[in-house]
Every structure is written in C-alpha cells, then in structure tokens.
Amino acid sequence: MNTTKKPSRIKWHILVFLAPAVLVYTAVMIYPLFNTLRLSLYSEVAQTREFVGLANFKTLFGDENWSKQFWNALGNNFWFFIIHMLVQNPIGILLAAILSHPKLRFAGFYRSAIFIPTILSFVIVGFAWKLILSPIWGIAPGMLDAVGLKSLYAPWLGREAYALTTLSLVSVWQFVGIPMMLIYAALLSIPEEILEAGECDGITGAAAFWKIKLPLILPSIGIISILTFVANFNAFDLIYAAQGALAGPDFATDILGTFMYRTFFGFQLQLGDPHMGSAIASAMFAIILIGVCIYLFAIQSRMRRYQF
Amino acid sequence: MLKRTITGGLLATTVLCTHAMAQDVTLTIESWRNDDLAIWQDQIIPAFEAANPGIKIKFTPSAPAEYNAVLNSKLDAGSAGDLVTCRPFDASLALYDAGQLANLSDLDGMKNFSDVAKSGWSTDDGSATFCVPMASVIHGFIYNKDAFAEVGVEVPSTEAEFFAALDKIKEDGNYTPMAMGTNDQWEAATMGYNNIGPNYWKGEEGRLALINGEQKLTDPQWVAPFSQLAKWGSYLGDGYEAQTYPDSQNIFTLGRAAIYPAGSWEISGFNNLVDFEMGAFNPPVQAAGDTCYISDHTDIAIGMNANTAHPEETKTFLNWVGSAEFAKIYANALPGFFSLSNHEVGMEDPLAQEFVSWRSKCESSIRSTYQILSRGTPNLENETWNASVAVIRGNETPEAAGERLQKGLASWYEPQQ
Numbered sequence: 001m002n003t004t005k006k007p008s009r010i011k012w013h014i015l016v017f018l019a020p021a022v023l024v025y026t027a028v029m030i031y032p033l034f035n036t037l038r039l040s041l042y043s044e045v046a047q048t049r050e051f052v053g054l055a056n057f058k059t060l061f062g063d064e065n066w067s068k069q070f071w072n073a074l075g076n077n078f079w080f081f082i083i084h085m086l087v088q089n090p091i092g093i094l095l096a097a098i099l100s101h102p103k104l105r106f107a108g109f110y111r112s113a114i115f116i117p118t119i120l121s122f123v124i125v126g127f128a129w130k131l132i133l134s135p136i137w138g139i140a141p142g143m144l145d146a147v148g149l150k151s152l153y154a155p156w157l158g159r160e161a162y163a164l165t166t167l168s169l170v171s172v173w174q175f176v177g178i179p180m181m182l183i184y185a186a187l188l189s190i191p192e193e194i195l196e197a198g199e200c201d202g203i204t205g206a207a208a209f210w211k212i213k214l215p216l217i218l219p220s221i222g223i224i225s226i227l228t229f230v231a232n233f234n235a236f237d238l239i240y241a242a243q244g245a246l247a248g249p250d251f252a253t254d255i256l257g258t259f260m261y262r263t264f265f266g267f268q269l270q271l272g273d274p275h276m277g278s279a280i281a282s283a284m285f286a287i288i289l290i291g292v293c294i295y296l297f298a299i300q301s302r303m304r305r306y307q308f
Numbered sequence: 309m310l311k312r313t314i315t316g317g318l319l320a321t322t323v324l325c326t327h328a329m330a331q332d333v334t335l336t337i338e339s340w341r342n343d344d345l346a347i348w349q350d351q352i353i354p355a356f357e358a359a360n361p362g363i364k365i366k367f368t369p370s371a372p373a374e375y376n377a378v379l380n381s382k383l384d385a386g387s388a389g390d391l392v393t394c395r396p397f398d399a400s401l402a403l404y405d406a407g408q409l410a411n412l413s414d415l416d417g418m419k420n421f422s423d424v425a426k427s428g429w430s431t432d433d434g435s436a437t438f439c440v441p442m443a444s445v446i447h448g449f450i451y452n453k454d455a456f457a458e459v460g461v462e463v464p465s466t467e468a469e470f471f472a473a474l475d476k477i478k479e480d481g482n483y484t485p486m487a488m489g490t491n492d493q494w495e496a497a498t499m500g501y502n503n504i505g506p507n508y509w510k511g512e513e514g515r516l517a518l519i520n521g522e523q524k525l526t527d528p529q530w531v532a533p534f535s536q537l538a539k540w541g542s543y544l545g546d547g548y549e550a551q552t553y554p555d556s557q558n559i560f561t562l563g564r565a566a567i568y569p570a571g572s573w574e575i576s577g578f579n580n581l582v583d584f585e586m587g588a589f590n591p592p593v594q595a596a597g598d599t600c601y602i603s604d605h606t607d608i609a610i611g612m613n614a615n616t617a618h619p620e621e622t623k624t625f626l627n628w629v630g631s632a633e634f635a636k637i638y639a640n641a642l643p644g645f646f647s648l649s650n651h652e653v654g655m656e657d658p659l660a661q662e663f664v665s666w667r668s669k670c671e672s673s674i675r676s677t678y679q680i681l682s683r684g685t686p687n688l689e690n691e692t693w694n695a696s697v698a699v700i701r702g703n704e705t706p707e708a709a710g711e712r713l714q715k716g717l718a719s720w721y722e723p724q725q
Contacts, residue, residue, distance in 0.1 A: 012459065047406055065686050065719065112402050135547020136555050160703075248493050249549065250698060265377065268494070269682040269689040271398060272377075291654025 005082055033285070040278035056279035068282070072251055073259040074287070076164055080255060081232040083168035084175075089224055092179025093217075097209060099180070100187040111184070115177035122174075126241025129170045133157055142283070156243065160252040168251055171238055175231075179224045186220040187213060226295045233288050236261060256284045333621045334364040336389030338382070340375035341608070347641040356628055363621045372475065383408045391618040391625060394439035394609040396428035396680050404431070404438040410612040411436045415623060417630020424512070424672065425648035428606035428625030432680060439611035440629045442513070443638060443645035446572045446663045447503040447603040453585040455483050455566040463589050470592040471481040474543045477566045481598055485543035487565035489551025496696035497689070499569040500540065504591045505533040506601035511673030519680055521723030525714040534699045541700045545635075549701060573607075574662045575644035579657070588662045590670055604672035606648060684720030691716050 043052040062065045095114060099107050112251040117125065122203060133140050135155045144153045198204075198212050236257025239247055245267050247254035262270070264277025337348075348367040355367060368389060369712070370378045376399055382388035383403065393411065394400040403409045413417060413436050418426070421441050429439035456463070456473075459480045464470040477485040490496050507516065509529040517523040521531065545551070561570040561581040568574075570588070578586060595598050610629055612622045628634055635647035636654065643657035646664050655661055682689040691713055698704035704712075718724040 063685075065716070071654065130552070134555065135550055136559065138543075141547075154549035155550035158547065158551070159487075192320065244492060246382065246493055248491065248697065249696075249701070250694060250703065268687075269398065269678065270687040271402065 007261045029105055036281050037285070039275060040282045042081035051247050056276055057283070060276065060279050060283065069254070069259055070252070070256075070283070073254045073256045075255065076234075077233055077255045079164055080168050080171075080235065081229060083165060084095050084224065084232055087169065088172040088176050089179050089228065091175050091222070092224070093183050093221070095176070095180045096187055097213070099229075108133060110194045111180075114180060117174045118177040120174065120254075122237035123241045125174050125240050127171065129173075130157065130242050133166070155186070160249050164253045167238060167242060170233070170242075174238075182220050182224055183217055186217040193283055196289070222295070222303060226292060229291050229295070230288055233284060233291070243261060253274060254288075256280065260284065312639075332362055332364045333618050334366060335391055335616075335618060335622055335625060336366045337367055337391040337393065337610070338370040338375075338379055338389040339367065339369040339393035340395075341393065342369035342371065344642065345369060351359060351637050351641050352358055352634070353631065354547075360624060360632075361627070363624065365625065370576040373596045379403075386614060388613050388615075390612050390613050390622045391616055392439075392611050394429055394611045397608050397680075398683060400429055400609075401431065402612065404436070404611075408614055409438045410614040410616075410619070411438055411627065412473070412623075413437050413636065415440065415626055415630070420649040420651060422648075422650065424674070425606060426428045427674065427679060429611070432529060435467040439609035440604060440626050441609045441648040442629065443605050443608050443642070444648050445607045445644065446646060446666065447499065447605070448570060448572070448588050448590045448663060448666065449503075450471065450560070450568045450570040450574065450578065450586055450588050450659070452483070452560070452563060452566050453587045454555040455530070455563070455584075456587075459483070459566070463587065464592050465589070466596050467592050467594050471539065474567070478543060484538065484545035484559060486567045487544075487556045487560040487570065488540070488544055488569050489548045489553070489556050490544075490697045490700055491550050491555075492553045493693040493697050495553055495556065495569070496537070496700055497677075497693040498675070499571060500537050501533050501692060502603050502605075502677070503569055504536055504725045505530075505601055505676060506671075506673045507593050507598070509676070510599075511601035511671045515673055515676045518676060519723070521721075521725075524724065525717060526710045531706050532693070533708040534709050537696055537699050538702065538706055541702060544700070572644040572646065572660065573658060575659050575663070576642060579643070580581070586659055589657055600666070600670035601673055602666050603672045603675055604646075604667065605674045605678070608645070636695045679722065681717065686716040686719070688713065689715055 014230065038214040040056055041051060041053060042049050043056060059072055095110075098104060099111055101127060104110075114174075132138050133156055135141060135158075141153045144150050154162065156162040184199050194216075195208060198208055203211055234257065235255055239253050239255055239258050240261065243253050245258055247258045249257070259278055263273055263280055266272030346365060353367065366389075371605065376395065379392065380403075383392075388408075392403075394403075394409070400409065404411075413490045417440060418437060422588070423434065424484060425438045425441045425444070426433075428439045429441065451463070455477070459477050459482070461473040461476050462469070464473045474485045477483050488495050488499065488565045506514075509518075509523070514523060514529055518525070518530070525531075541548070546558070551559075556565075556568070556573070559565045561578055563582070565583055590600055590602055610626065612619070612626060615623050630649060632649070632651040632653070635649045635651045637657050637660055638645065639653045639660075640657075643655065643660035644663070646660070647653045655664065677689040677692050695704065695713055697710040699709050714724070
C-alpha cells in the first residue's frame with residue numbers, strides 16, 4: 001500500500017521553491033500583459049469603460065490619423081533594427097575576434113572600456129550625446145574642425161534625414177558591448193584541439209575564423225539577433241531622453257515605444273487614452289511575438305549544434 | 309502595488325497629522341509647482357494662517373510631468389488633497405465632468421475675475437466655473453539692452469522695423485539675432501506662432517471665430533503668422549535645428565543673442581542669470597498705429613476637491629486666493645506670473661512691469677489652440693508645434709501648413725466641417 005501511495009504524493013517542496021518566482025513574475029509581468037491585451041478591447045464612452053471589441057484596432061489601422069503615425073513608427077523601428085544588425089553585431093563580432101586573439105595586450109582593459117557604456121543609464125547616454133553633437137556647446141563641430149572636416153558637420157539630431165540614424169548609432173555605441181561579450185564567451189569555449197586540427201590541415205589565420213570559429217558561434221549570433229530584435233522593438237528610453245515624446249524633427253525618430261507613450265499617457269494638451277495606448281502596446285506585442293516565432297521555428301530549429 | 313503602498317503611506321500621514329492637530333483643520337494643496345515650495349511656505353501660507361486662525365495649510369507639490377497622472381490616481385483613490393491646483397482647459401474640465409472638482413461659480417471671490425480670466429476653468433458654455441484663477445503668463449520678446457545699444461538698433465514696434473533690426477544685428481555679426489531652437493518643437497508654436505499670431509487674427513475675435521467655425525486656419529489671418537515664422541529661420545543662428553530650449557535660454561543669458569522670443573515665466577530665472585540689462589517689447593504690429601494684441605495666457609488656478617471633508621474651510625481659502633492680498637504676494641514672489649484678478653497689483657520687478665503694461669495698451673487673448681480645439685485626434689496643439697517647426701525650417705510652405713492643420717481640425721471638429 002505504501003508503494004502505491006508514494007508517487008501520487010504532492011511534491012510540496014517544488015511548489016514552495018517555485019512560488020516566489022511565479023508569484024512575482026505573475027504580478028509584474030503576466031498579469032499586466034494580459035490586462036493590457038484586455039484593455040485594448042475597451043473604450044471610454046461617457047465616463048464609463050465599455051467593451052468595444054476590435055474597434056480600437058480598426059481605428060489604429062483604418063483611420064488615417066492613426067495609421068499614418070503607426071506605419072511611420074513601425075518603419076522607423078525597422079530602420080533602427082537594421083542599423084543595429086548591420087553595425088552593432090558585426091562590430092561586436094569583430095571586437096570579440098580581436099579580443100580573443102592570444103597576442104593582444106591589455107585585453108581586459110579594452111573589454112571593460114567597451115562594455116562600460118552598456119551599464120550606463122539611457123538618460124545619461126542620451127544627454128551626453130546630445131551635448132557632444134550640439135551645434136552650440138558640443139565638441140563634435142570643434143573636433144571635425146581640427147582635422148579640417150568642418151564642412152561635414154551638420155546638426156544631425158535636428159535634421160529629418162539623419163536624426164534616426166544618428167540615434168541608432170548612439171544606441172549601437174552604447175550596446176556594442178553585449179554582442180562582444182556573448183561572442184567572446186562563445187569563442188573562448190571553442191576547444192584548442194579543433195583549431196590545432198585545422199592548422200594541421202592548413203587552415204590558419206582568417207581562414208580559421210571563417211571556416212571554423214564562425215560556424216561554431218552561429219548559435220550565439222542567432223541569440224544576439226533575437227535579443228537585438230526584442231530590445232529594439234521595445235526601445236523608448238533613448239529616443240525619449242534625446243528627442244522628447246514628440247520624437248522630432250517631424251516624427252523622424254518616432255518609434256512604436258514613443259508613439260505608445262504619447263497615446264497612453266497623453267502629451268501636453270493631448271489627454272491620455274489608455275485604451276488606444278493598450279491597442280498600440282498589443283500591436284507591439286504581436287510584432288515581437290511574430291518575430292520571435294519566425295526565429296524559433298524557421299532559424300533556431302535548423303541550426304546545427306556541435307558538442308565537444 | 310506601488311500605488312497602493314503610496315496610498316497607504318499617504319493615508320497614514322493624513323491620520324497622524326489629523327491626530328496631532330485635532331483642534332485645527334488642515335487643508336492640503338495638490339500642485340505641480342515644486343519650484344514654488346519656498347514661496348508658499350515662507351510667504352503665502354503664513355499670510356493666510358495669520359488672517360484665518362484655526363485653518364492650517366500644507367503645500368504638497370509633485371513633479372510637473374507626473375502631476376496629471378498622480379492627481380488622477382489620488383482622486384480616484386480618494387486620497388487627494390482638499391485643494392487642487394488646476395491646469396487650464398481640458399485636463400481640469402475632465403476632472404469637473406467626472407465630479408471630482410466642485411462647482412465654484414457662486415464663490416464670492418470669483419467676482420474679482422473677468423470672463424476671459426475664467427475661460428480656462430469654465431465649462432464650454434461658461435455656465436460653471438470650477439477653479440479660482442491664480443495667474444497668467446504673457447508672451448513677447450525679451451531683448452538684451454546692451455546688445456541693442458552696441459549694434460545701434462531701436463526697439464521695433466512694427467513688423468518692418470522688427471526685421472530691419474534683425475538684419476542689422478545679423479550684419480553686425482557679434483550677436484545671434486534671435487535665440488530659439490526647433491529641437492524641442494514647443495517653442496516654435498508657443499513663443500512663435502501663438503506669440504505673434506494674435507496681431508493677425510485680432511486676438512479674441514479670431515480665436516472665438518475659429519471655435520465657432522466662422523474662420524478657417526487657411527484664412528489669410530491664420531496663415532500670416534506662419535509666413536512671418538518662415539522668415540525667422542535665417543536669424544536663429546547655426547544649427548538651430550538641434551538647439552534645445554535650455555540651449556536657447558543659455559545662449560541668451562550668456563549674452564550671445566540679442567532677442568529672445570519669450571514667455572513672462574522666464575523673468576525670475578533670467579534675473580538671476582544675466583549680467584546685462586534686459587528689456588521687453590510686445591509682438592510688433594503689421595503697420596504703425598495698428599491695435600496691438602498680446603497672448604495673456606491663463607496658466608494656473610486652484611479648485612476644490614469635490615470630496616473634501618472640510619468644504620467650508622476650503623472655500624475660505626479659495627476666497628482668499630481671489631483677494632487683493634493674495635494677488636500682491638503671488639505676483640511679487642513670482643515675477644512673470646501675473647494676477648488674473650481685477651485688483652490693482654503693484655509689482656516691483658521692472659521687466660515684469662514692462663510685460664504687464666501691455667495689458668493697458670494692447671488687447672489680451674489666450675493661445676488659440678488651447679480651448680476646445682485640441683480635444684480630438686489629431687491634436688491641434690501638437691500639430692501646430694509640428695507645423696511651426698516645419699515652416700521655420702522651410703520644409704513646408706505657410707499655405708500648406710495652414711491647409712494641413714485645417715484638414716486635421718475639420719476631420720473631428722463639427723463647426724469646422
């Protein structure tokens with residue numbers, strides 16, 4: 001009898017150990033997420049909250065006043081993401097490859113110096129770069145002048161054509177440490193034997209990187225890409241700190257985060273509309289979900305893993 | 309969860325305080341003016357408490373950017389103070405409609421205010437007023453007197469003189485003619501469009517005609533301010549596109565610019581920073597002899613929490629806010645925030661005196677976009693920021709800007725359809 005009873009006993013210790021994390025995560029992540037999704041189906045009519053189905057989404061995508069802003073923000077978001085993928089991640093990989101070179105001196109110093117901006121607050125980074133690039137007090141015009149390139153200077157943050165790219169590059173500067181560290185760790189975990197075996201076959205130097213190391217760090221690059229994707233489509237802080245909630249000039253730097261903030265909390269004379277704001281937040285959630293699913297099912301599952 | 313903790317904390321402090329001073333009634337003021345904390349504690353509150361024994365006042369401001377959100381959640385939770393500082397127009401109107409601000413139309417102190425003064429805190433039809441007006445801000449141009457003397461330009465009174473002066477300062481080259489940037493956007497609309505605009509649309513006449521649907525934003529008097537703004541771009545100094553509001557303030561107070569398109573709220577800040585003499589002139593008129601119009605914008609008021617436990621004492625305080633004594637203390641403690649009451653208020657600051665003197669020679673109006681017209685989507689105020697910037701930078705013609713604003717307004721505002 002004892003033997004039949006034992007497996008069905010509730011394993012209390014598992015529940016107890018899981019509880020704190022589950023409760024905290026539910027309270028601060030899962031509940032707000034689902035409540036936001038729910039809120040997007042309501043609207044305020046004559047001081048009361050009423051269920052309106054998908055009407056908010058119809059307004060968001062059907063009404064030109066809303067849809068124009070939404071597509072503009074989404075387009076800007078994609079550009080923000082593309083800059084990160086094309087600049088941040090290759091530079092990160094390059095830096096990691098250089099850092100992992102055994103003959104490099106002061107590697108620890110470089111590693112820390114490049115990583116430090118990552119731990120700075122967005123607000124500090126936003127204001128510092130705004131000052132550096134300022135046409136009035138900034139050091140950027142002076143530095144360009146010193147090397148005779150003053151003509152290249154423009155008030156970048158104030159021009160529609162450059163502002164978003166400039167801010168993307170500031171963000172790249174801040175976060176290039178993350179791909180660098182992840183790739184660096186991946187490179188260090190490649191066993192020497194494999195590289196030596198390659199050397200015996202005549203694969204050395206750059207060829208060793210392209211033919212041996214790169215295929216082995218591909219899973220890490222995949223993870224970095226998806227992290228970049230999620231972070232970029234949730235971005236808000238840097239744009240808000242540098243350009244304000246109206247994301248000037250002429251909405252050239254408006255991304256989904258600032259669009260959502262403006263709508264949800266209101267801005268100046270525009271009263272906050274939590275329901276439309278939630279609709280935008282839900283659309284952001286859907287976009288990120290689709291992106292992550294594409295990655296998980298189309299890319300990650302096909303990636304080859306090597307066990308050493 | 310955080311909100312609950314804060315609410316709990318507030319309740320606890322309220323209970324403790326009531327207990328400590330059981331014989332006195334303590335009224336709490338909600339406000340976004342944390343800059344004014346010292347003025348309230350050292351000047352305003354002692355003056356009131358001396359005249360009204362038995363009522364104690366506590367001034368509890370929160371950060372300006374968070375004020376509306378904090379206040380709304382406190383009102384919903386029933387933990388808001390007895391007195392509520394009111395933002396003008398829709399933010400406060402929404403609170404009144406929700407039954408959270410009391411109707412103060414019958415308050416004695418309310419008699420001391422004109423209809424324009426009350427417009428910021430009245431229902432659309434003007435039947436009910438729910439906040440006692442405290443102060444307005446006036447728009448105009450502050451200039452560097454030393455720079456004007458050095459370059460040899462006179463204070464302009466017409467548009468032609470204004471641009472002639474700007475040209476001369478630009479030619480001289482020692483000063484940036486005008487300190488304003490377009491990075492933060494709002495200055496272009498608030499200190500640009502709504503500063504110079506009333507001269508063209510004839511103040512209240514045009515503003516009300518726009519609300520009634522008798523005028524359109526494509527009419528010449530509404531496009532003309534944009535045409536003037538289009539000329540400003542070349543006087544704003546290098547890289548104005550990325551120049552922020554604090555940048556402009558610093559450029560002017562450091563003596564690097566000659567003219568600063570201003571609101572009177574700058575006065576007290578600038579007084580502490582400049583080492584040259586400042587003067588001010590009202591927005592130049594189109595032709596000599598024209599009536600001048602100024603933007604004398606209702607900015608701050610104070611109302612009563614409809615659920616206060618001490619309505620009588622709260623009304624006593626609000627009546628006092630409408631008195632000449634309050635007007636005098638407030639206007640002198642905060643030069644640049646002008647009393648909206650009909651009392652004669654003597655002010656000592658010369659720059660503030662200059663600003664307020666325009667009230668007697670010009671017609672007063674408020675910002676055109678603030679009442680009713682910024683209620684829908686797209687928001688006319690935000691669109692005006694954007695359009696003013698686009699026009700200054702030359703990305704949009706004045707006519708196109710007017711058309712875009714009109715199209716946006718007509719899309720939701722019936723009288724304009």
